[in-house]
Amino acid sequence: MAKTELPERAQYVIVGGGIVGCSVAYHLAKMGHNDVVLLEQGQLSCGTTWHAAGLVGQLRSQPAMTNLIRYSTQLYADLEAETELATGWMQCGSVTVARTEDRMTMLMRTAAAARAQGVDVDVLTPQQAQDKWPVMQVDDLKGGIWMPGDGKANPTDLTQSLAKGARMRGAKVIEGIKVTDVLTKDGRVTGVETDQGRIEAEVVVNCAGQWARSLGKMCGVNVPLHSAEHMYIVTETMKGVNPDLPVLRDPDGFIYFKEETGGLVMGGFEPEAKPWGMDGIPDKFEFSLLPDDWEQFEILLENALIRVPEMETTGVRKFYNGPESFTPDNNYLLGEAPELKNFFVGAGFNSMGIASAGGAGRALAEWIVHGEPTSDLFAVDIRRFADFNNNPTWLHDRVKETLGLHYAMPWPNRELDTARPFRRSALYDRLAAKNAVFGSKMGWERANWFAPEGTTPENEYSFGRQNWHDAVAAEHKATREDVAVFDQSSFAKLLVQGCDACTELNRICAANIDVAVGGTVYTGLLNTRGGFESDLTVLRLKEQEFLLITGSAQAVRDADWIGKNFSPDAHVFLTDVTAAWSVLALMGPKSRQVLQQLTKTNLSNAAFPFGTVQKIDLGYATVWANRMTYVGELGWELIVPVEFTVGVYEDLKRAGQDHGIIDAGYYALDGLRLEKGFRAWSRELTPDITPLQAGLSFAVDFDKPSGFIGKDALVAAKADPNHLSKRIIQLVVEDEMVQLWGGEAVLCDGVEIGEVRSAGYGHTLGAAVALCEINATEPVKADFIKAHSFEVDVAGMRFAAKAHLRTPYDPKSERVRADG
Structure with missing residues (x-):
């Protein structure tokens, strides 16, 4: 193939020719934006892609993420016909098995969530699991689940096919070229310098995989990821292994299997990973592997021999030890960097790049073209991290744990243990001395609950009531009946000042914040679709000075959203004063x-x-x-x-x-707010939910003279009778012993209609309380609620629940406004 000449300029430059970079190029070109140049320092699919296992599992904990992967599976199924290049895609299905009762409970919860998200799933007995995957022994299993829509692909072929699809629409792909610098001017990217010359660009996309962090550092952008060794073996041919064999996951053994040329690929995610590349990733590492490490691999091999005893007498064809990059929370990084305008990132795919690349590439391309995400991407939004998350020592220690999260038990309220304590409030030591059990949010150590004197201050995880239930009940009771103090210092605080502060904020906020000095306003920040980008409280401290108090995880994201929506010539300044x-x-x-x-x-x-x-x-x-x-x-x-x-x-x-004052923590806070029906950002309030659907119309001022971002969409939504077929409702379970955690399926007259977005125990109401997103075939109003019965699916068992549009606890908020 003739060498592609380096252009002097392009609208879009993508750095990195792995599967994600090629997917972004493909989708930009497919949207009609064909002035795309993709630069790869080695060859396409080198780096991480070529040695990926190629598993594609559809279901994720957030419906928005599941939808991206479902799109991937459809894309991969159709791509070969479009490009005439094989992708190796096979919808062979997957079996996931459970060795313990707890894991089986988790799989039953997974099955309910899958049904709520429209993903095909069947629950299996051990014998049925063996029928699907005859090569394994099942004597120690409790059962499993079957997901027929899952599959596998050949990562290299898939990457080449996406690249060809991009080229067919006019994109240029240049291999063997290294980016040596990212060019910037006045806070925005202007192009890249390479070892073969300079390319000017309007947009630069960092899809550099393991090199993405160092590429970001060239231009002051934080890309918090770290490489870790990731290993798998390929066996010789085995009896009973055929190309149609499903993918098998045995998370209790930390392992997975798939068929390859008559043998098995066996790999996994060991509980304690081995970080790599502390001194940087070598330039010429594109198709390289690390030395075999059978000692690190031992825990995986031991478990594989339990599941497939025949492996003991089967030869190993190849040992792959290929490093991959992992992020601090095991979700990938997507979006425009808050530090640099028009510099986008798609990296850190945590061994999920093949499954995620199709949907993630489309989502990032749409974000680039439209200037904002077109769906809820908060789980992977790069703005969920701050600059301190890019500390290399902290990343090294955290990645030891995050690799293993793939198959670790996803306990409700599970906290990560590594690289802590991190950010501490002024009261940290005092609360610790009072038996506080801390959780972590945006790095902050936050008291979740207080263990009674004489007990051990630690969580004991389970899917039923956990060991803090009674202690939190006491905190809850004190707040309702007496008084409690909560350390909420992790709240993000943004100071907005300037002659145009009021005018600018009033256009960005849905409520009218032009109130008297001393006024406090609860408001949403909406996107052009009318969905929530955030919800926060605006305090008018002076005529030209406002303090915005928002969620702990939202400081970077909210500051970026607000700053990007300020008028270029406005006299307005935003400062993050959280630490003060x-x-x-x-x-x-x-x-x-x-x-x-x-x-x-x-x-x-x-x-x-x-x-x-x-x-x-x-x-x-x-x-x-x-x-x-x-x-x-x-x-x-x-x-x-x-x-x-x-x-x-x-x-x-x-x-x-x-x-009777006591200290109280975030578990009590969550239960109290759920009883009251208060919505939370990233749970009930998302970029895909409007204030009308969330029941927060009172926080929108349609009549303020300035208008606001998202107003046109909301006006149209008000006129659309079907808009309220999607709605946030409150459920109170009738059986007081039931425990909800979030993610459970909601049924209306026995049919899945939605899912629990957040849940807790309402000690005042004496039952589990949930806020749920439901999608009906008609507007969800009071008559709809009265006319139908509701249930919640808890690990395969259905429990009746009472539905509410307005909370049954103090519905008129008389207690909030109490005098005397």
């Missing part, structure tokens, strides 16, 4: 009595109404007190300078002694 302020939430019917002992400020409803913020004295400290609640009770969020936090906390605990 703690937040202590004092909540409960006795919160006013406690706080009034410490301040001269009048806290009555008349002087300090709900939805307002004032600067108050509190003991020796001066703090902002925001009368707002996420638990559905009277209370204040105290925004405290970090240096005063310990003193304020001690004053609150001392003043609250006679009122």
Whole structure:
């Protein structure tokens, strides 16, 4: 093939010719954007792609991610006819087996989630599993599941086919060229420097795989991933192994199998991985492998011999040890980098690149062309990480654990253990001394619950009630009946200032934030489709100064969204001030009595109404007190300078002694907000859900003169009678012993209609409470709720539940606005 001449400029330059880079090129070209140049330092499919196992499993924990992979399977099935290049795609199905009762429970939950997402699935007995996969022994198994839509592909062939599809539509693919620098000017990318010359570009896409982190560093972009050794073997031919053999996953043994040329590919994800490449990835490593490491592989081989005893007498044709890149949370990285305009990333696929590449490539191409995602991509959005997540020492230690997460038991509320503690609030040591059990969010150590004195402060995971149930019930009760203090210092805080701050924010926010100084407004940030990009609280501190309080995980993403939507010539500045302020939430019917002992400020409803913020004295400290609640009770969020936090906390605990004050954590907070029906970003509120569907129309001002982003879509939605066929509803389970965790299927009159987005135990209502997304064939209004019966599928067992559009707990919010 003749060498492609290097153009001087292109609209899109993609760096990396693995399966993801080729998919992005293919989809850009398919959308009619054919001024695409893909640069590969070696040959197409080198790097990670060529030694990938090629498994394609459809189901993911988030429906949005499942939809991307389902698109991949359809693309791979059709691509060969389009390009006349084989892809090796075979829809052979997959069997996943369980060795333990807990794993079988998890598979039953998986089956329910699959049905809710429209994915074909069957639950199998051990004998039925063996019928599907005759080569294995099943004496130790509890059962399994069969997913006929899963399959396998040849990664190299698939990559070449995508590349040909891109070329057929005008894209250029240049191999043997190395990018040596990324060019920038005025905060945006302008092109790349290569060892063969410069290419100017409007958009640069980093699909460099293991090299993506170092490519990002060239232009100040953080791409938090780290390589780890990943191994599998290919056996000699085995009796009973044929090309139609399904993929087999045995997660309790950390292993998988697939057929290859009459033998078996056997690999897996060991619980403690072996990081690699701390000093950088060698340039000429494109088709290289690492030395065999049978010691590291031993745990996988031992489990493989249990499942397939015949392997003991079967030769090994090849040992592959090919490093792959892994991210801190085992989800890949997608989207425009917040540090540099028009620089996009598609990397860190955590051994899921073949399955994900089709859908991820399309999603990234659409994001590039339309300027924002066209679906809910929060789970993989690169903006879920901050610059500190790119610390190489931290990444090294975290990746030891994340590789093994593929087959680790996905316990409800499972916390990662490595590279912690990380970010700590001013109260971390004091809460730890009180038996706090911490979880991690955006690196913050957050007290999830407090273990009673004399007990061990740690989680004991299960699919039923976990060991913290009773302790959280006490925290919940104190908040409802007396008073509790929550350390919510991990809240992200963004300060927006400037002459145009009000005008700009009012266009970006759906609610009207042009309120009097001291006003507090709950609002959504909407995309052009009318879906939620975030929800947050806006505090007007001065005429030209606003403090935005948003979720712990949203600081980078929200700042990026807001900043990108500021008018270019506006006099407005956004500063992340999260680290400067703690937040202590004092909540409960006795919160006013406690706080009034410490301040001269009048806290009555008349002087300090709900939805307002004032600067108050509190003991020796001066703090902002925001009368707002996420638990559905009277209370204040105290925004405290970090240096005063310990003193304020001690004053609150001392003043609250006679009122039964206790410390409470995030598990209680979640249960309390679910009882009240309060929605949460990334759970009930997503880019694909509008305020109308979420039941949050009250937080939208259709009449404000400035209008707002997403208004046109919402106006159209209001006029569409079918818009409310998708709706967020609340369910309260009738059986008080049932435990929900999220992800369960919701049934209406016995038919799957949606899924639980978040769930907890409502100790005041005495039952599990869930917020669910349902998709009906008619508008979901009060009459619909009354006319139908609802159930929740919990690991194959159905439980009746009462549906609500308005919460049964204090539906008029009288407790929140209580006086006296």
